[in-house]
Amino acid sequence: MNIIVxxxxxxxxxVEIRERVAFSPNLIEKPLHDLxxxxxxxxxVIISTCNRVExxxxxxxxxxxxxxxxxxLADHHHIPLETLEPHLYCYHSEAAIRHVFRVASSLDSMVxxxxxxxxxxxxxxGYAAEYKSSGIILNRFLHKAFSVAKRVRTETKIASxxxxxxxxxxxxxxxxxxxxxxxxxxxxxAGEMCELAAKHFLNxxxxxxxxxxxxxxxxxxxAEEFGGEAVHFEELFTHLHRADIVLSSTGAPHIIIGxxxxxxxxxxRRFKPMFFIDIAVPRDIDQKVDDVESAYLFTxxxxxxxxxxxxAQRSIEAQKAEEIVDQEIGQFFKWLSSLEVTPTIVALRxxxxxxxxxxxxxxxxxxxxxxxxxxKRLEALTSAIMNKLLHAPTAVLKQAGQGGRVDLYVDAxxxxxxxxxxxxxxxxxxxxxx
Amino acid sequence: xxxxxxxxxxxxxxxxxxxxxxxxxxxxxxxTLWASRLLTTGCxxxxxxxxxxxxxxxxxxxxxxQESLSFFSLFIIAAFLIFERRYKVxxxxxxxxxxxxxxxxxSSALHEELHQLPPILQSNWFWFHALLAFVSYAxxxxxxxxxxxxxxxxxxxxxxxxxxxxxxxxxxDTLDEISYRCLAxxxxxxxxxxxxxxxxxxxxxxxFWVWDPKQNWSxxxxxxxxxxxxxxxxxxxxxxxxxxxxxxxxxxxxITFFGxxxxxxx
Numbered sequence: 216m217n218i219i220v221x222x223x224x225x226x227x228x229x230v231e232i233r234e235r236v237a238f239s240p241n242l243i244e245k246p247l248h249d250l251x252x253x254x255x256x257x258x259x260v261i262i263s264t265c266n267r268v269e270x271x272x273x274x275x276x277x278x279x280x281x282x283x284x285x286x287x288l289a290d291h292h293h294i295p296l297e298t299l300e301p302h303l304y305c306y307h308s309e310a311a312i313r314h315v316f317r318v319a320s321s322l323d324s325m326v327x328x329x330x331x332x333x334x335x336x337x338x339x340x341g342y343a344a345e346y347k348s349s350g351i352i353l354n355r356f357l358h359k360a361f362s363v364a365k366r367v368r369t370e371t372k373i374a375s376x377x378x379x380x381x382x383x384x385x386x387x388x389x390x391x392x393x394x395x396x397x398x399x400x401x402x403x404x405a406g407e408m409c410e411l412a413a414k415h416f417l418n419x420x421x422x423x424x425x426x427x428x429x430x431x432x433x434x435x436x437x438a439e440e441f442g443g444e445a446v447h448f449e450e451l452f453t454h455l456h457r458a459d460i461v462l463s464s465t466g467a468p469h470i471i472i473g474x475x476x477x478x479x480x481x482x483x484r485r486f487k488p489m490f491f492i493d494i495a496v497p498r499d500i501d502q503k504v505d506d507v508e509s510a511y512l513f514t515x516x517x518x519x520x521x522x523x524x525x526x527a528q529r530s531i532e533a534q535k536a537e538e539i540v541d542q543e544i545g546q547f548f549k550w551l552s553s554l555e556v557t558p559t560i561v562a563l564r565x566x567x568x569x570x571x572x573x574x575x576x577x578x579x580x581x582x583x584x585x586x587x588x589x590x591k592r593l594e595a596l597t598s599a600i601m602n603k604l605l606h607a608p609t610a611v612l613k614q615a616g617q618g619g620r621v622d623l624y625v626d627a628x629x630x631x632x633x634x635x636x637x638x639x640x641x642x643x644x645x646x647x648x649x
Numbered sequence: 650x651x652x653x654x655x656x657x658x659x660x661x662x663x664x665x666x667x668x669x670x671x672x673x674x675x676x677x678x679x680x681t682l683w684a685s686r687l688l689t690t691g692c693x694x695x696x697x698x699x700x701x702x703x704x705x706x707x708x709x710x711x712x713x714x715q716e717s718l719s720f721f722s723l724f725i726i727a728a729f730l731i732f733e734r735r736y737k738v739x740x741x742x743x744x745x746x747x748x749x750x751x752x753x754x755x756s757s758a759l760h761e762e763l764h765q766l767p768p769i770l771q772s773n774w775f776w777f778h779a780l781l782a783f784v785s786y787a788x789x790x791x792x793x794x795x796x797x798x799x800x801x802x803x804x805x806x807x808x809x810x811x812x813x814x815x816x817x818x819x820x821x822d823t824l825d826e827i828s829y830r831c832l833a834x835x836x837x838x839x840x841x842x843x844x845x846x847x848x849x850x851x852x853x854x855x856x857f858w859v860w861d862p863k864q865n866w867s868x869x870x871x872x873x874x875x876x877x878x879x880x881x882x883x884x885x886x887x888x889x890x891x892x893x894x895x896x897x898x899x900x901x902x903x904i905t906f907f908g909x910x911x912x913x914x915x
Contacts, residue, residue: 390815391806393822485885488821505807509888517809524811 220311221284222269228302238263247348253283258350260343264335273352277307316540319360320367328374328529333364363543373532376525381412383518388490399423401458404465408494456483460490463499474503481509556612559625562634571597654698661691666750669742681739695723711779718756722749724787738819744794774849781842788835792828793899796892799824836874866905873898
C-alpha cells in the first residue's frame with residue numbers, strides 16, 4: 216500500500232489558480248466520496264487552505280493513482296488538465312511522508328513557524344474521518360504528522376519569535392511593561408495596521424482600549440468593535456496619561472505628539488513606563504519622545520528590523536526541525552512497511568486453509584466407513600502440517616518487516632501463490648496519542 | 650566540620666555562579682533548574698556552616714570581617730532565591746551570585762581567629778542590630794543587581810538593539826517591582842537596625858550616637874534610601890534616576906560595611 220500526495224501551494228501557483236482549486240469546507244463531503252470512489256484509491260483526505268490545496272491518498276498503483284487524482288482535481292473544478300497540471304506537485308512513499316510532515320510542522324509555509332497550518336490540517340482530517348474517507352493508514356499517518364509537528368514546536372524555537380510587525384510590537388511591549396493584563400491601549404487614528412496591532416494586544420490580555428480619531432464617528436465604531444471607549448480628538452492629551460500603550464497611525468502630515476506633551480503625560484503617570492508605536496508615514500510622534508524618561512518609542516522600521524532578525528533566527532531553527540522530520544520519517548516508514556506483512560501472512564494462511572479444507576472435505580465425503588474420531592484426527596493432522604509449513608515463512612516475513620526487504624518477499628509471495636488483493640487490515644491498531 | 654561545610658558551600662556557589670552566568674548566553678530550562686538547585690544546596694550547606702559556627706562560639710558569627718562576609722553573602726543568596734521563586738528572574742542570578750561568591754572567597758582568604766567576645770558585645774541589642782542590618786543589606790544588594798539590569802535593558806530599548814541578551818533579561822516592569830519590594834523591606838529594617846544600634850551604643854559606651862565613621866556612614870546610607878523611597882512614593886521616581894540612586898546607595902552601603910570599623914570594638 217502506498218501513500219501518494221498531489222497538490223499545489225503558494226510556491227507553485229498564484230492565488231488566481233489556487234482559488235479556483237480550493238474546496239469549500241461546507242461542501243467537502245461529496246468531493247471526499249468522489250475521491251475514494253476512484254479506481255484503486257482506498258483512502259483519501261483533502262486539505263484546502265488559502266495557501267495550498269493537497270490531496271493525500273492510499274493506493275496500490277502509484278502512477279495510476281496519481282494520474283486519476285490529477286484528473287479528479289481538474290474535472291471537479293472544471294479546469295482543463297493541461298492548465299492545472301504544470302502547477303501540481305506529486306509525491307509518493309517516503310517523499311510523500313516527508314512532505315506531509317514538513318507541511319504540518321509549518322516548514323513549507325510562507326512564514327516558517329506559523330501556527331495556523333496545523334489547525335487547518337487537523338480540521339481537514341476531521342472531515343475525512345467524519346465522512347469515513349480516511350482509514351487505518353491515513354489515520355495513523357496524520358496522527359503521526361501531528362505529533363511530529365508538536366515535537367518541532369517544542370524542541371525547536373521555530374515558532375517562538377515574532378515575525379510580523381504586530382506581533383513584534385506586542386512582544387516588545389511585554390518587555391517594557393511586563394504583564395499586559397492590566398494595561399490600557401490607546402489607538403490614535405485608525406489604520407489597518409493599528410487595528411491589527413490592537414487586536415494582538417487585546418489577545419495578549421490588555422484590558423482597556425481607547426480610540427481617538429479626527430472623525431469621532433469612526434472612533435466610536437472602532438471603539439465598539441474593541442469594547443473600548445471613544446475619545447474626541449481635541450481631548451487626546453486630557454486622556455493620554457491613562458494609556459500605557461499608544462498606537463498612532465493618522466494621516467496627518469505633521470507631528471501630533473511631541474516631547475513636551477509626553478513629558479507632561481509621563482509626570483502625570485508618575486513615570487510609569489509608556490510604550491509608543493508610530494506606524495504613520497509621515498510620522499505622528501516626534502523622535503525626541505524616545506529621549507523622555509520612561510517613554511519608549513518604536514517606529515515600523517524598528518519593528519521590521521526585529522522581524523528580519525527573527526526570520527533569520529527561524530531559518531536556523533528550521534534546520535533542526537528538518538532533522539526531527541528526518542528521524543520521524545524513518546520510524547513511520549518502517550511501520551508502514553510492516554503493515555504489508557500482516558495482511559500478506561493472513562492471506563497466505565487463508566489460502567493454505569482453503570486448500571486444506573477443500574481436500575479434507577473431499578476425503579471425508581468420499582470415505583464410506585469413516586471411524587468416529589477420524590474427522591477430528593484428520594483435522595488435527597492437516598492443521599498441524601499447515602502450521603508447520605507456515606511457521607518458517609511467517610517468522611521470516613515478520614523479521615523482514617523490520618529490515619526492509621519486505622516488498623520483495625511480499626511481492627514474490629503474492630505472485631507465487633496468486634494471493635488476491637490484500638483486504639484492508641481490519642485489526643485495531645493503537646493510534647499514538649498526540 | 651565548619652571547614653567542611655564552608656568549602657562545600659564555596660564549591661556549590663562557584664558552580665552555581667558559572668551556571669547562572671551561562672544562562673546569560675544560553676536559554677535552557679535544564680540549565681536554569683540546575684543553577685537554582687546548586688545554589689539552593691549551597692545555601693543549605695551555608696546555613697549549616699553558620700549554625701555550626703554559632704553553636705561552637707555560643708553566639709552569632711558576626712564578630713569579625715571573615716564571619717561578617719560569610720553572613721552577608723548567605724543573606725544575599727537567600728534573598729535572591731526568594732525573589733527567583735516568585736518572579737522567575739534567573740538572569741538576576743548572573744549578577745548577584747558573583748557578588749556572594751566574591752564575598753565567600755574573601756571570607757575564606759581571611760584567617761581571623763574566633764575572638765573571645767569582649768563584654769561590650771555581649772548584649773542582645775548587638776545581635777538584633779546586626780541581624781536586621783544584614784537582612785536589609787541583602788535586600789539592597791538585590792535592588793542593586795536589579796538596578797544594573799534595568800539600566801542595561803533600558804539601554805537596549807533606547808538604542809533598539811534586541812539581541813539574545815535582551816530577550817533573556819526580565820521585563821522592565823518586573824525589575825521595577827522587585828526594586829520596589831526590596832526598598833519596602835530593606836528600608837524599615839535598616840531604620841530599626843540603626844535605632845537598635847544606637848541603643849546598643851548607649852549600653853556599651855554611654856551615648857546613643859558617638860559620631861564614629863560607622864554610624865555616620867550608615868546614616869548617609871539611610872538618607873539615600875529614604876530619598877529613594879520618598880521619591881518613589883510621592884513623585885514616582887522610577888526608571889533611570891531611581892536605578893542610579895540604587896547603585897549609589899549600594900556603593901555607600903559597601904563603604905559602611907567594609908570601610909568602617911566600629912570605634913568601640915576590638
